[in-house]
Amino acid sequence: MSEAPARRGPLPIADVVVDDAFWSPRRETVRTRALPHQEHQLRTGGQFEALKLAWRPGDEREPHIFWESDVAKWIEAASYTLARGHDPDLDASVDEAIALLEGAQGPDGYLNVHFTVVRPGERFTDLRDAHELYCAGHLIEAGVAHHAATGKTRLLDLVRRLADLVDREFGPGGSCEGGYDGHPEIELALVKLYRATGERRYLDLSLRLVDSRGRDPHYFAAERDRRGTEGFFGPHFLDRPTRPEWYREYVQDHAPVREQSEAVGHAVRAVYLYAGMADLALETGDAALRAACERLWDDVVSTKLYLTGGIGADPSREAFGPAYHLPVTDGYAETCAAIGLVMWARRMGALTGEAKYADVLERALYNGVVSGASADGTRYFYPNPLASDGTVERSEWFDCACCPPNYARLVASLEEYAYTADPDGLAVELYVSGSARFDRDGASVRVSQSTEYPWDGRVALTVDTETPVAFALRLRLPDWAPSHTLTVGGEPFEAPLESGYLVLDRTWAPGTEVVLDLPMAPTRVHAAPAVAAVHGRTAIQRGPIVYCAEEIDNAGPVPDLAVDPHAALRAVPDPDLGVVRVDVDGVRERPIDSLYSTERPAAEPTVIRTVPYYSWANRGKGTMAVWLRESAR
Amino acid sequence: MSEAPARRGPLPIADVVVDDAFWSPRRETVRTRALPHQEHQLRTGGQFEALKLAWRPGDEREPHIFWESDVAKWIEAASYTLARGHDPDLDASVDEAIALLEGAQGPDGYLNVHFTVVRPGERFTDLRDAHELYCAGHLIEAGVAHHAATGKTRLLDLVRRLADLVDREFGPGGSCEGGYDGHPEIELALVKLYRATGERRYLDLSLRLVDSRGRDPHYFAAERDRRGTEGFFGPHFLDRPTRPEWYREYVQDHAPVREQSEAVGHAVRAVYLYAGMADLALETGDAALRAACERLWDDVVSTKLYLTGGIGADPSREAFGPAYHLPVTDGYAETCAAIGLVMWARRMGALTGEAKYADVLERALYNGVVSGASADGTRYFYPNPLASDGTVERSEWFDCACCPPNYARLVASLEEYAYTADPDGLAVELYVSGSARFDRDGASVRVSQSTEYPWDGRVALTVDTETPVAFALRLRLPDWAPSHTLTVGGEPFEAPLESGYLVLDRTWAPGTEVVLDLPMAPTRVHAAPAVAAVHGRTAIQRGPIVYCAEEIDNAGPVPDLAVDPHAALRAVPDPDLGVVRVDVDGVRERPIDSLYSTERPAAEPTVIRTVPYYSWANRGKGTMAVWLRESAR
Numbered sequence A, B: 001m002s003e004a005p006a007r008r009g010p011l012p013i014a015d016v017v018v019d020d021a022f023w024s025p026r027r028e029t030v031r032t033r034a035l036p037h038q039e040h041q042l043r044t045g046g047q048f049e050a051l052k053l054a055w056r057p058g059d060e061r062e063p064h065i066f067w068e069s070d071v072a073k074w075i076e077a078a079s080y081t082l083a084r085g086h087d088p089d090l091d092a093s094v095d096e097a098i099a100l101l102e103g104a105q106g107p108d109g110y111l112n113v114h115f116t117v118v119r120p121g122e123r124f125t126d127l128r129d130a131h132e133l134y135c136a137g138h139l140i141e142a143g144v145a146h147h148a149a150t151g152k153t154r155l156l157d158l159v160r161r162l163a164d165l166v167d168r169e170f171g172p173g174g175s176c177e178g179g180y181d182g183h184p185e186i187e188l189a190l191v192k193l194y195r196a197t198g199e200r201r202y203l204d205l206s207l208r209l210v211d212s213r214g215r216d217p218h219y220f221a222a223e224r225d226r227r228g229t230e231g232f233f234g235p236h237f238l239d240r241p242t243r244p245e246w247y248r249e250y251v252q253d254h255a256p257v258r259e260q261s262e263a264v265g266h267a268v269r270a271v272y273l274y275a276g277m278a279d280l281a282l283e284t285g286d287a288a289l290r291a292a293c294e295r296l297w298d299d300v301v302s303t304k305l306y307l308t309g310g311i312g313a314d315p316s317r318e319a320f321g322p323a324y325h326l327p328v329t330d331g332y333a334e335t336c337a338a339i340g341l342v343m344w345a346r347r348m349g350a351l352t353g354e355a356k357y358a359d360v361l362e363r364a365l366y367n368g369v370v371s372g373a374s375a376d377g378t379r380y381f382y383p384n385p386l387a388s389d390g391t392v393e394r395s396e397w398f399d400c401a402c403c404p405p406n407y408a409r410l411v412a413s414l415e416e417y418a419y420t421a422d423p424d425g426l427a428v429e430l431y432v433s434g435s436a437r438f439d440r441d442g443a444s445v446r447v448s449q450s451t452e453y454p455w456d457g458r459v460a461l462t463v464d465t466e467t468p469v470a471f472a473l474r475l476r477l478p479d480w481a482p483s484h485t486l487t488v489g490g491e492p493f494e495a496p497l498e499s500g501y502l503v504l505d506r507t508w509a510p511g512t513e514v515v516l517d518l519p520m521a522p523t524r525v526h527a528a529p530a531v532a533a534v535h536g537r538t539a540i541q542r543g544p545i546v547y548c549a550e551e552i553d554n555a556g557p558v559p560d561l562a563v564d565p566h567a568a569l570r571a572v573p574d575p576d577l578g579v580v581r582v583d584v585d586g587v588r589e590r591p592i593d594s595l596y597s598t599e600r601p602a603a604e605p606t607v608i609r610t611v612p613y614y615s616w617a618n619r620g621k622g623t624m625a626v627w628l629r630e631s632a633r
Helices: A023-045 A069-085 A088-104 A113-118 A132-150 A152-172 A186-197 A200-212 A218-225 A246-250 A267-283 A287-303 A334-351 A356-372 A402-413 B023-045 B069-083 B088-104 B113-118 B132-150 B155-170 B186-197 B200-212 B219-227 B247-252 B267-284 B287-303 B334-350 B354-370 B403-412
Strands: A016-018 A387-389 A419-422 A426-428 A434-440 A442-450 A458-464 A469-476 A485-488 A501-507 A511-516 A523-527 A539-542 A545-550 A562-565 A567-573 A578-590 A604-610 A623-625 B014-018 B385-388 B419-422 B425-428 B436-442 B443-451 B458-464 B470-478 B485-488 B502-507 B512-517 B523-527 B540-543 B545-550 B559-563 B568-575 B579-587 B601-611 B623-625
Touching: A016 A023, A023 A069, A023 A088, A023 A402, A069 A088, A069 A113, A069 A132, A088 A132, A088 A152, A132 A152, A132 A186, A152 A186, A152 A200, A186 A200, A186 A267, A200 A267, A200 A567, A246 A442, A267 A287, A287 A334, A334 A356, A334 A402, A356 A402, A356 A419, A356 A545, A419 B579, A426 A434, A426 A442, A442 A469, A458 A469, A485 A501, A501 A511, A501 B334, A511 B568, A523 B014, A539 A567, A539 A578, A562 A604, A604 B443, A604 B579, A623 B545, B014 B023, B023 B069, B023 B403, B023 B436, B069 B088, B069 B113, B069 B132, B069 B334, B069 B403, B088 B155, B088 B443, B132 B155, B132 B186, B155 B200, B186 B200, B186 B267, B200 B267, B267 B287, B287 B334, B334 B403, B334 B419, B354 B403, B354 B545, B425 B485, B436 B470, B443 B470, B458 B470, B470 B512, B502 B512, B540 B579, B559 B601
Parallel strands: A426 A469, B425 B470
Antiparallel strands: A016 A434, A387 A623, A419 A426, A434 A442, A442 A458, A458 A511, A469 A501, A485 A511, A523 A539, A539 A545, A545 A604, A545 A623, A562 A578, A567 A578, A578 A604, B014 B436, B385 B623, B419 B425, B436 B443, B443 B458, B458 B512, B470 B502, B485 B512, B523 B540, B540 B545, B545 B601, B545 B623, B559 B579, B568 B579, B579 B601
């Protein structure tokens, strides 16, 4: 067992191949459309230009506090793409961006254009709001990814100088001793840097930042007093009367992280923090940190999760709402938050070995994440509401452009999410055609997948080795699957179900084929009564795909539709859309010409067509709903 | 016809008596509980104290920009109460407050404590946000009401000095020429002052303020440039990316008022402005202004009105949402906005002679206004959502305490809303026991009402005169009434329906009795499909009263309930609650222990009890819903 990894985690990207009918076109769209589009936006929007440090007061396009993070996520996404194959234009653009970043870095390692040219002398004085450590975290992730993808060290060296500066300033006797970031991100990045470099002090720094949070005396109050002004975002007047303490919750700073039990505040900040905590729990074996992660996870999944895997229901603060508060039309479910949930879920799976985390990962990935970008990769959703009044459409870009490159980097790094290396073998987390390679007992093993998932539930896996090799192959049995059939070498196989995985622990002859078949009958989903926004409605799911009704397929506004509660759901392959549609009988109610009426609206029979939620808003504006009414007649 | 009023409008309060089983206890509660409670809050909260101008930088309780309005509305409410009868303690408290206001007024008439002691030298430099004219408007309303109620002139004299200052500063050559208020209110107040004093320049000033709005070059942009800083409320960072121009709409400053067609922005600001516009249209006969009022009204009523008469669905800005956006749990429907709608509706009725405005007035009054205060008058709702997750309850007070005294002044001035004097007679707008007196052909006429409305639909009216007198008695036929019966002197009477009124145009013998009987069968209400938040649900209404289910009456959470779509609604007098309840058969669904399930929740039969919406949240916290699901089984 000498080659068994010390702990669970993703395989190196280089050992995983994704060659999949669902994902490969999307990844190619990221390479050929999204990354060039985003590069154009960063060049024309000022982010690249700002790195030249030429901005002076009075100039247009004041460098924003979070601009480095946009550049960094784009580099990270590009790096994953470069890891898969040669793309000289992209490679050159990345090198140009890295050279600009080098030029913007100070001799002591500091890098944040805003605090260099707009507010010099104020660095690290507004940690609550000013995003310097958040940007540093994304730069570090980019540096690690770029080095792994290309072997080049320039960006990795740059981010090590930056991380070393943070270590000095935030360590004992540093100017920010006891400080931490208002927008978590650097925690998980420092764990990546530790793993990439073997330097333990990056892990220690991450742990210090995590554990400084939520203490009294309160660092952010003290920094405000030292500064004598409110933070970058200022006091939010309208919030003051109702929740004076909300800002501490907003930045997950209301209690020490080991004591937190409820997911609160800004959703992206939250899941980035929790992902970093899970990494640290895995690295350190800290049981209290793991328990906090598990409590927070349970809170999200049992009270704050949209059916699409979206989180963060409150649009006014991009934040988690109260338990069960999951509004649809006016819900938020930021793309970045679903991505952060995917990141956290992968780490929780590695930490615990339980498949339930990948169940949620899959839900978010195939629904609330993919919905974040248009089919052509150049338009993006920031919020991903589960219903639309017809006014919602994707945008080319945002002033706060966190989501587009985040989408790109996740889709480009799908390799990291498909498999988990395990001390006794390999866990297949996602059913994606391609393969994973690992060493076992001195032999190189490749597990290949072939599937039309998510449209078809048949997954054929082949174990390729030169000689027979013993290991446990774990196949996640998705939580949506009510049953399954499994064969090995063409014969029915009874695999025990452990922690949500079918465990095939055996000696594998070269070329052994495993076939997992998951039933793909569409099902209705009902919400708990506590989910007031959608309770009593029905949603449609088939495999991991959540469906929605769009106006364009239904010859009129979606709110007029009501599903027959007794009608069968019919899966209908739709070659034009490239998806499997689900149709169901129902009624269309005729509009009434006032807001309210004592007459029940008249209704006529109709067939309601639904399409995958992720695909909506690609054919013009119109009403949409995931949760459909049922007719009561 | 010599005594016929020149135009429609309310009778003088002194000529109207309200002696009603529904309203009189509420008005007595305002006198004995609400006004003392509010006075206590104003004394302990700093509003009274601030008027001594003793605050200095560093002191606690910095005088707020809108504190005068709190004091003014309390005085106005107290004045209406004093008009009905002697109350020496209240009278003394009001005189004390007036003396304090006199002490705070500058020699030139200026009165705003914040700009006197906190930001001296900055008066009238931040009209968009700083509420000086808003406070002036409320002071003017208070001055007019106090004079009418008591005959005392101190407060009226004070507000005339203030209005004269505004007239100078905002008139030709004044320091604020072309300026206007970010929070409308003074417009309607100046019309009141014009009517009370006969001074035409107050009307002209009001018209000038209304017509300065929404012009380019933009006054608020120019004042910001002069000032060199953002306004009091600052830039709202989160709003910037999506709607850079929202602030102009927020303060109804996006277009000249005569060109506005859609109700947008802060709901209270909007309806106060529209009420002033309606007053001006009535006084000036300006057809364009009237047409704008009618367009804006139609927009509100056909796209933005809650079933309870609430308006302003967007909690993040206290603002109108888009058309048909009427969320329930997270809706807003501020008490002040419903009150403002009542104020606007009365003026629209006077302007047009159409009963449809009083239909909405009645809906708001009996539902979304009365809900604003607890049964004991000392706790208040700011938002009035149509559903509760169990966390909502009234508060004793608010940092921004606009609603409590607004509720008090409306309930205390119900006389102004019950009847409309008409050139050819009298229109009965509200069915409220009591009477209205007016002169006709040299005779004094009293029309008395006796009714158990809103619980019973029988309204007995008696026309008391010394000699027969000819006039048209108009009885509003409520829009909720599908039929009616009418007798005069005990005989069936066919009255023509004109503009929503049954018109009894005849010569009245002394003592003639008219009986109007309105059917009070409870009915289901359905929402138009466009109202996504509640479409497909059902609400219950009986007469003008909208019902809701509360947890306390239903032995469990309201979201678990679903009404049988075919069951009869049963009106049940409930002496304990002092209301007529409505019960209906339905089912209770059993909770499921996850957010979502492919199993339909199990259900058992139950009787669903509903109570008037206005009465909710008087018996502890619990879930509540106006719009109930229907069972689909």
